[in-house]
């Protein structure tokens with residue numbers, strides 16, 4: 001699919017990257033274009049690959065996912081939608097993700113094709129309306 005939503009997965013844990021890849025593949029209209037293990041790599045790959053959507057872990061070696069989100073959004077001519085994923089409490093991290101410019105926060109345990117499609121739909125509806 002040429003018009004599929006291009007997704008970059010960022011997580012330092014290989015099992016979660018595999019799980020996230022499966023969720024993306026199971027979601028109609030979404031394709032994985034790359035994976036990054038660190039925040040720094042995600043900034044480079046975001047510039048290189050021009051993803052439409054980034055699934056961003058919070059806890060990463062080096063710069064964390066929130067700082068990586070800030071750098072990616074500051075550098076991109078057409079900023080991608082960033083969805084922050086974490087095992088940590090949504091109460092604590094959802095506001096911090098929003099502050100960093102992320103479109104939404106999804107607890108890893110709840111990440112599935114429905115949540116992915118919903119996050120994308122909400123983020124793109126908001127940007128069209130504004």
Ligand SMILES: [Mg+2]
Pocket residue numbers: 011012013057058059060
């Ligand atoms: Mg992590």
